Amino acid sequence: xxSSDRSxxxxxxxxxxxxxxxxxxxxxxxNSQDGIQTIGGFLARLAGRTAQEVMxxxxxxxxxxxxxxxxxxxxxxxxxxxxGDSADFLVAFYQHSLESHIDSLRERGVLxxxxxxxxxxxxxxxxxxxxxxxxxxxxxxxxGSAREKGKNMFVLGLLARMFNLQIDKLRQLIQERFASKGxxxxxxxxxxxxxxxxxxxxxxxKRYYYFEKEKDExxxxxxxxxxxxxxxxxxxxxxxxxxxxxxxxxxxxxxxILRSELPKYGGTFVxxxxxxxxxxxxxxxxxxxxxxxTGSSGPxxxxxxxxxxxxxxxxxxxxxxxxxxxxxxxxxPTNVEQSDLLQAIYGSxxxxxRVVIAPENVEGCFYCAIEAARIARxxxxxxxxxxxxxxxxxxxxxxxPDLEKLMITPQLDLAPRGADFKPYPLDGPTRHAPPGARxxxxxxxxxxLEHDEHGHPSANPAIHMRMTARRREKLKKLAxxxxxxxxxxxxxxxxxxxxxxxxxxxxxxxVRRLRAEDKLVGHVHLRHLHPLPNGLERLFTxxxxxxxxxxxxxxxxxxxQLATLLRGRYAYxxxxxxxxxxxxxxxxxxxxxxxxxxSADHVSxxxxxxxx
Amino acid sequence: xxxxxxxxxPSGEKLTxxxxxxxxxxxxxxxxxxxxxxxxxxxxxxxxxxxxxxVTLAGIGCSSRFPYFVNTHxxxxxxxxxxxxxxxxxxxxDDLHVFVFGGDGDGFSIGGNHLDHTARKNVNLTYVIMxxxxxxxxxxxxxxxxxxxxxxxxxxxxxxxxxxxxxKKLLASGxxxxxRSHAAQVKHMVEMYRRAYHHKGFSVVxxxxxxxxxxxxAFDAAVPRKQGQFIEIEEKKHDGTPEDEKRHDPSDEEAAFxxxxxxxxxxxxxxxxxxxxxxxxxxxxxxxxxxxRVKGKSDLEILRxxxxxxx
Ligand SMILES: Cc1ncc(C[n+]2csc(CCOP(=O)(O)OP(=O)(O)O)c2C)c(N)n1
Ligand code: SF4
Ligand SMILES: [Mg+2]
Numbered sequence: 001x002x003s004s005d006r007s008x009x010x011x012x013x014x015x016x017x018x019x020x021x022x023x024x025x026x027x028x029x030x031n032s033q034d035g036i037q038t039i040g041g042f043l044a045r046l047a048g049r050t051a052q053e054v055m056x057x058x059x060x061x062x063x064x065x066x067x068x069x070x071x072x073x074x075x076x077x078x079x080x081x082x083x084g085d086s087a088d089f090l091v092a093f094y095q096h097s098l099e100s101h102i103d104s105l106r107e108r109g110v111l112x113x114x115x116x117x118x119x120x121x122x123x124x125x126x127x128x129x130x131x132x133x134x135x136x137x138x139x140x141x142x143x144g145s146a147r148e149k150g151k152n153m154f155v156l157g158l159l160a161r162m163f164n165l166q167i168d169k170l171r172q173l174i175q176e177r178f179a180s181k182g183x184x185x186x187x188x189x190x191x192x193x194x195x196x197x198x199x200x201x202x203x204x205x206k207r208y209y210y211f212e213k214e215k216d217e218x219x220x221x222x223x224x225x226x227x228x229x230x231x232x233x234x235x236x237x238x239x240x241x242x243x244x245x246x247x248x249x250x251x252x253x254x255x256x257i258l259r260s261e262l263p264k265y266g267g268t269f270v271x272x273x274x275x276x277x278x279x280x281x282x283x284x285x286x287x288x289x290x291x292x293x294t295g296s297s298g299p300x301x302x303x304x305x306x307x308x309x310x311x312x313x314x315x316x317x318x319x320x321x322x323x324x325x326x327x328x329x330x331x332x333p334t335n336v337e338q339s340d341l342l343q344a345i346y347g348s349x350x351x352x353x354r355v356v357i358a359p360e361n362v363e364g365c366f367y368c369a370i371e372a373a374r375i376a377r378x379x380x381x382x383x384x385x386x387x388x389x390x391x392x393x394x395x396x397x398x399x400x401p402d403l404e405k406l407m408i409t410p411q412l413d414l415a416p417r418g419a420d421f422k423p424y425p426l427d428g429p430t431r432h433a434p435p436g437a438r439x440x441x442x443x444x445x446x447x448x449l450e451h452d453e454h455g456h457p458s459a460n461p462a463i464h465m466r467m468t469a470r471r472r473e474k475l476k477k478l479a480x481x482x483x484x485x486x487x488x489x490x491x492x493x494x495x496x497x498x499x500x501x502x503x504x505x506x507x508x509x510x511v512r513r514l515r516a517e518d519k520l521v522g523h524v525h526l527r528h529l530h531p532l533p534n535g536l537e538r539l540f541t542x543x544x545x546x547x548x549x550x551x552x553x554x555x556x557x558x559x560x561q562l563a564t565l566l567r568g569r570y571a572y573x574x575x576x577x578x579x580x581x582x583x584x585x586x587x588x589x590x591x592x593x594x595x596x597x598x599s600a601d602h603v604s605x606x607x608x609x610x611x612x
Numbered sequence: 613x614x615x616x617x618x619x620x621x622p623s624g625e626k627l628t629x630x631x632x633x634x635x636x637x638x639x640x641x642x643x644x645x646x647x648x649x650x651x652x653x654x655x656x657x658x659x660x661x662x663x664x665x666x667v668t669l670a671g672i673g674c675s676s677r678f679p680y681f682v683n684t685h686x687x688x689x690x691x692x693x694x695x696x697x698x699x700x701x702x703x704x705x706d707d708l709h710v711f712v713f714g715g716d717g718d719g720f721s722i723g724g725n726h727l728d729h730t731a732r733k734n735v736n737l738t739y740v741i742m743x744x745x746x747x748x749x750x751x752x753x754x755x756x757x758x759x760x761x762x763x764x765x766x767x768x769x770x771x772x773x774x775x776x777x778x779x780k781k782l783l784a785s786g787x788x789x790x791x792r793s794h795a796a797q798v799k800h801m802v803e804m805y806r807r808a809y810h811h812k813g814f815s816v817v818x819x820x821x822x823x824x825x826x827x828x829x830a831f832d833a834a835v836p837r838k839q840g841q842f843i844e845i846e847e848k849k850h851d852g853t854p855e856d857e858k859r860h861d862p863s864d865e866e867a868a869f870x871x872x873x874x875x876x877x878x879x880x881x882x883x884x885x886x887x888x889x890x891x892x893x894x895x896x897x898x899x900x901x902x903x904x905r906v907k908g909k910s911d912l913e914i915l916r917x918x919x920x921x922x923x
Contacts, residue, residue: 264903
């Protein structure tokens with residue numbers, strides 16, 4: 001999309017060319033303290049406000065200060081499904097940023113670099129070079145000591161000029177963001193931004209880029225946030241007012257948001273001494289009659305498992321958020337992986353059925369939180385929301401939810417209960433009587449011991465069988481109520497790609513490309529992982545091959561975690577696995593390669609079904 | 613724990629021993645825990661707290677079966693985690709009166725860390741540790757309070773690890789009310805319950821409660837009937853008399869540590885009591901400030917405003 005010009009010298013007077021872009025991937029590479037996330041955030045928000053779709057990608061180094069950090073933003077005028085396999089523009093703040101990321105720049109892509117720090121190999125003819133003394137010019141513009149901090153704003157101005165972005169909106173966003181930080185901070189930010197914008201980027205590159213705008217289709221306002229924000233605000237909309245947690249990346253930002261937001265709504269989020277205490281405190285609030293939340297990332301979820309078993313046995317509603325990261329152990333705390341699925345579904349002891357759902361994108365995080373709360377309350381069951389590191393930190397724009405319709409006002413049900421009160425009736429849903437409710441007969445002791453309908457402990461074998469079945473059957477009832485997922489793309493044919501969680505975008509894009517090659521390919525994305533919705537067999541059998549795409553290991557037997565489950569559930573040999581474990585979101589290319597590799601292998605390319 | 617507040621209207625039902633009696637206790641005949649239960653009934657009969665507002669919670673252990681035997685809202689949670697569970701109840705429901713029961717293993721071993729943090733945060737609840745110096749439910753293993761030399765199934769030749777000193781641990785953890793009692797002294801237990809309940813914040817009472825099955829005679833040294841001595845702490849009356857000089861000032865932390873340091877079987881009563889804002893109050897203050905900032909807006913309006921900033 002960018003034509004050749006290797007010069008980094010201003011060519012004044014040359015006629016500027018306008019180049020129209022449908023979408024662009026911009027990767028910013030620097031150090032974590034340079035505030036490049038801020039640039040990405042502004043671009044994302046701007047794109048959201050101007051109804052361009054946006055998706056971002058960011059990595060945070062696990063070392064807190066210093067250390068390399070990148071932010072990739074893909075802005076487009078149509079539907080943006082993934083953060084982009086390779087970058088069209090690379091902004092390099094340092095030599096190490098250049099060296100680590102030049103390979104991610106596509107051929108003919110533009111390298112924008114701080115010529116005060118970076119010396120690119122100009123003889124490499126694959127790229128277009130654009131050196132700007134970012135450090136020097138920022139110092140000049142801002143002066144004094146705050147200068148290093150201004151580089152991100154300078155680059156934002158530079159990009160605004162290159163891409164012909166709406167400068168008034170950007171200045172407004174800067175004002176909103178920095179107003180609370182004091183006048184001098186705001187002034188410096190704007191000085192740096194203006195200096196960047198004043199740099200004659202277009203005359204150097206002899207062109208400027210322009211995002212072609214599509215019509216504002218339905219005019220619905222977009223909001224822009226990351227997946228953890230969407231989860232946190234979704235929980236608030238869902239009527240969750242109490243929770244407890246212990247910090248761990250990348251879950252922490254949810255508890256930080258809830259800690260400062262919930263008091264506005266009359267609620268409380270408690271920082272506990274550990275994850276065992278956190279789930280216990282959340283369960284205490286749930287026992288007391290509230291819809292409560294706890295959360296963590298992989299290792300912390302493991303610590304919560306014993307208490308989760310109690311919640312299953314006592315049938316206490318609870319929302320447990322798990323933001324997956326690379327594991328096991330401390331693993332790769334700032335990388336993405338989908339390797340907690342089996343832990344989420346089967347972790348803990350005994351037969352302990354619980355609900356597991358996974359959002360597919362940032363918008364999905366919001367709606368999963370709402371659904372999790374509804375299911376938890378309706379079925380009196382713990383519900384795990386499986387998000388992941390890439391969703392947690394990625395910013396996307398999506399239509400503003402209709403809060404008028406969605407917002408739930410929590411209510412404490414302290415109505416008196418009659419003498420016949422049974423929390424666990426065999427023929428009906430579980431209904432607890434929280435403390436404060438008068439009971440005309442015996443008061444309940446909510447227990448982790450096996451118990452009868454009244455909640456009385458019992459080790460009677462018949463009761464254990466009946467109650468085990470009861471805890472199982474209520475999830476089957478939930479399964480029956482779930483909508484059968486729809487197939488995107490071809491409704492029958494060669495390959496069905498099955499995914500869950502954050503792989504939604506890249507899988508969808510892969511399907512588009514495969515269909516463009518005249519292959520008959522469909523995509524099913526599962527939000528409900530436990531229980532699975534009914535009727536999937538009718539989808540799977542319409543395709544010769546079913547490839548499950550997930551970011552975890554193929555395991556000892558060659559199948560990823562969801563694939564293992566689906567093969568156990570359906571026993572179709574057509575179900576196979578495309579997996580990876582590099583800790584990075586799927587690239588579309590990697591999925592295409594997986595499809596080609598498996599398709600070429602004829603071992604199990606047969607259909608069990610005569611209609612194909 | 614807090615006093616019964618005016619905003620909890622009495623339910624009208626009189627709390628009698630009969631009303632309060634729950635399941636028939638499953639403890640071994642002669643177990644000290646029976647007396648701890650009896651004293652709890654008596655205390656509730658005296659206080660007449662609205663029935664439905666009383667919550668009894670526990671972890672796992674013989675002693676932790678307590679909630680079944682009291683006819684109030686109850687919870688039988690998991691081993692060692694009853695305190696953080698109770699924190700969730702207390703902080704989200706300030707109208708309730710939360711009592712937590714458990715053993716020495718439950719409280720000092722598997723739940724030891726929770727005890728420290730619940731104490732330092734001064735969460736409003738009352739915690740009763742029924743200390744029998746042994747693991748009863750699992751049938752005689754060494755507990756963190758078993759004395760050196762105690763022969764258990766995990767230390768058949770005698771315990772070798774230094775036991776904790778419960779009073780010192782509780783004092784050091786920042787608890788705002790620390791007391792000690794003995795299951796052979798029902799009147800004393802009722803009094804400790806009463807004091808703990810009327811204390812605002814985290815109140816904890818260690819009650820020596822004999823496991824007749826696995827550690828018989830453990831606390832005889834404090835049972836007068838068995839030639840022991842039950843020495844009660846004499847608290848200062850601030851009456852200016854010379855005798856008062858020698859009496860214990862429960863607000864004096866150093867003096868409390870000195871009492872905790874006395875030779876076995878030590879003394880009984882209130883070691884320490886101080887007033888500090890409870891976590892319940894501190895969180896309420898945060899909420900009040902946050903509510904002032906949103907100026908009476910509805911939940912819907914607050915969230916809508918937040919989203920408006922994300923456009
Ligand atoms: C996670 C877990 N670990 C171990 C146990 C087994 N267990 C139950 S009670 C107990 C110790 C009980 O001792 P204590 O708390 O002193 O209570 P007591 O029975 O003496 O009253 C143990 C080890 C358990 N239930 N859960
Ligand atoms: S085993 Fe010990 S503590 Fe348990 S009930 Fe029997 S006497 Fe009491
Ligand atoms: Mg014990």
